[in-house]
Amino acid sequence: MKTALVAGASGLAGRAMVDHLLHVGRFNVLALARRADDLFQNVEGVTPLACDLLDAASVSAALAPYDVNYLFYTAVYTGKGGVANFAPKSDTELRFTQFAMRGMKWPARLAAGLIPNTFFNLFHNVAGGGESENNRSMMKNVIDACRGTDSHLEHVTLLTGGKYHGHHLGPRFYAGYHSPIEEHFPRPPGQNWYYAVEDYVAESQAQDQTWHYTTLRPSSIMGFATGSPYNLGTSLAVYASIRKQRGESLLLPAGPASQMCDIEFSPAECIADMMLWSTEETRCRNEAYNASYGARTCWRDVWQDLADFFDMPAEYTDRAQCVGQITRGYADTWREMCSRYDLAYPEFGEVCATAFLDQQFIIDWDAGYSPKKSRAHGYSKSTEPRAMFHKLFDDLVEHRVIPDPKDIGAD
Numbered sequence: 270m271k272t273a274l275v276a277g278a279s280g281l282a283g284r285a286m287v288d289h290l291l292h293v294g295r296f297n298v299l300a301l302a303r304r305a306d307d308l309f310q311n312v313e314g315v316t317p318l319a320c321d322l323l324d325a326a327s328v329s330a331a332l333a334p335y336d337v338n339y340l341f342y343t344a345v346y347t348g349k350g351g352v353a354n355f356a357p358k359s360d361t362e363l364r365f366t367q368f369a370m371r372g373m374k375w376p377a378r379l380a381a382g383l384i385p386n387t388f389f390n391l392f393h394n395v396a397g398g399g400e401s402e403n404n405r406s407m408m409k410n411v412i413d414a415c416r417g418t419d420s421h422l423e424h425v426t427l428l429t430g431g432k433y434h435g436h437h438l439g440p441r442f443y444a445g446y447h448s449p450i451e452e453h454f455p456r457p458p459g460q461n462w463y464y465a466v467e468d469y470v471a472e473s474q475a476q477d478q479t480w481h482y483t484t485l486r487p488s489s490i491m492g493f494a495t496g497s498p499y500n501l502g503t504s505l506a507v508y509a510s511i512r513k514q515r516g517e518s519l520l521l522p523a524g525p526a527s528q529m530c531d532i533e534f535s536p537a538e539c540i541a542d543m544m545l546w547s548t549e550e551t552r553c554r555n556e557a558y559n560a561s562y563g564a565r566t567c568w569r570d571v572w573q574d575l576a577d578f579f580d581m582p583a584e585y586t587d588r589a590q591c592v593g594q595i596t597r598g599y600a601d602t603w604r605e606m607c608s609r610y611d612l613a614y615p616e617f618g619e620v621c622a623t624a625f626l627d628q629q630f631i632i633d634w635d636a637g638y639s640p641k642k643s644r645a646h647g648y649s650k651s652t653e654p655r656a657m658f659h660k661l662f663d664d665l666v667e668h669r670v671i672p673d674p675k676d677i678g679a680d
C-alpha cells in the first residue's frame with residue numbers, strides 16, 4: 270500500500286482529501302495539522318500527525334517513521350486574524366473601499382490600499398504580510414522531510430488559487446486581468462505567497478527529478494471545516510440560519526453590480542478527486558490546472574438557491590452592505606440557537622467568516638476559471654451550483670453544524 274500525506278488535513282480542502290483517500294481505500298493515510306489529534310485520533314485508517322509546519326524539527330521527527338509516496342499539500346499560513354484584519358468593519362468603510370476602487374486614479378487607489386481596514390483587496394500585493402516567508406517555510410519543511418536519497422516520493426500536489434492570476438485585483442488594478450482565467454496567463458506584478466511556494470516546489474523537483482508536482486487553482490472552496498478564514502459555504506449557511514431564526518429575510522449584501530458578475534465555486538470533494546487524478550495522469554506532471562468544474566454562476570442566482578433551501582424570502586439591495594455590520598449581535602443569537610437545536614459549534618466566529626463574505630461580495634468583476642486545460646488532459650467531472658450548495662447544506666445539517674431549516678423558528 271502506498272502512503273499518502275495530507276498536510277493541512279484539518280482544513281476545508283484537507284478534510285475532504287482525507288475522506289476521499291479513505292473512500293478510495295488504497296492508501297495509508299497520514300493526516301498532518303496542529304489539530305490532527307482532535308480530529309483524527311479515532312478515525313480508522315488515518316494516522317494523525319499533530320505538528321507545526323513552521324517547526325522544521327518537529328515536522329521531520331513526525332515524518333521520520335514514514336516513507337511518503339504522495340504529498341497532498343492543503344496547508345496555509347494566513348497570519349494572525351488573516352483576512353479579517355483587512356475587511357471593512359462598517360458600511361462607511363465599505364463605501365470608502367468601493368469609492369477608492371471605482372472612482373480614483375492609480376496613486377489615490379494605492380494610497381487607499383495602505384490604510385488598514387479599508388482596502389483589503391490590495392493588501393496581498395502591497396504588503397505581503399509575512400505570508401510568503403511563512404508559507405514557503407511550511408512547504409519547505411514538509412517537502413524536505415519527504416524527499417531524500419532513500420525516499421520514494423512520487424508526486425506532490427499543491428493548491429494555490431485565483432489570486433495567482435489577480436482575481437482579487439480585477440481589471441481596475443491589473444490591466445492584464447481577464448476572465449475566464451486560463452492557467453498560462455502571466456503572473457500579475459507584486460507579492461503573492463503562492464509564487465513563493467510554487468517556485469520552491471518547482472526548484473526542488475528540478476533538483477531531484479525523481480518525483481513530479483501538480484498545482485491546482487480552486488475558486489471559492491465549498492466544504493466543511495471550523496476555524497477556516499476562507500469558509501464561504503458554511504458561512505452562508507450559518508448566516509441564512511440566523512436570519513431565519515430572527516424572522517429576517519435572506520438579504521444579499523452585495524450591491525447590484527456584484528450580484529450579476531460571473532463567480533465560480535470549487536467543491537472540496539471535487540478538488541480531492543482532482544488531486545488524486547493529478548498523481549495518476551502523466552500529462553499532469555509539473556503542470557497547473559484550474560480546479561474548475563463548470564459551476565459558473567452569479568450571486569443573484571445562488572441567492573435564490575439558498576432561499577429555496579432555507580425556505581425563506583430572498584432580498585436584494587441596491588446599495589452594498591457590510592456583512593460585519595449586518596451580523597453585529599448574531600454571535601448571541603447563534604449561541605442560543607446552538608443550545609436550542611443542540612448544535613456542535615456555538616462560537617459564531619468559528620463557523621461564519623464574515624470578513625471573507627465581505628471580500629467576496631465586493632468583487633464587481635467577472636471571475637470565471639476556464640476548465641479547458643484539464644478537460645484536454647482527460648479530467649471531465651463537473652458539478653452544478655444548486656446541487657452543490659444543497660448537498661453541502663444537507664451535510665451541515667447531518668453534522669449538526671446548522672439546524673434543519675424546517676425546524677428553525679418553529680415552536
Ligand SMILES: NC(=O)c1ccc[n+]([C@@H]2O[C@H](COP(=O)([O-])OP(=O)(O)OC[C@H]3O[C@@H](n4cnc5c(N)ncnc54)[C@H](OP(=O)(O)O)[C@@H]3O)[C@@H](O)[C@H]2O)c1
Nearest residue numbers: 277279280281282302303304322344345430489490497499
Ligand atoms: N477556501 C477557499 O475558498 C480557497 C479558495 C482558493 C484557494 N484556496 C487555497 O487552498 C488552500 C487550502 O485552503 P483551505 O481553505 O482548505 O484552508 P484552511 O481551511 O484554512 O486550512 C488550512 C490548513 O492548514 C493547517 N495549518 C495552518 N498552519 C499550520 C501550521 N503552522 N502547522 C500545521 N498545519 C497548519 C490548518 O490546520 P491547523 O489549524 O489544525 O494546524 C488547516 O488544516 C490554501 O492554499 C488556500 O489559499 C482556498
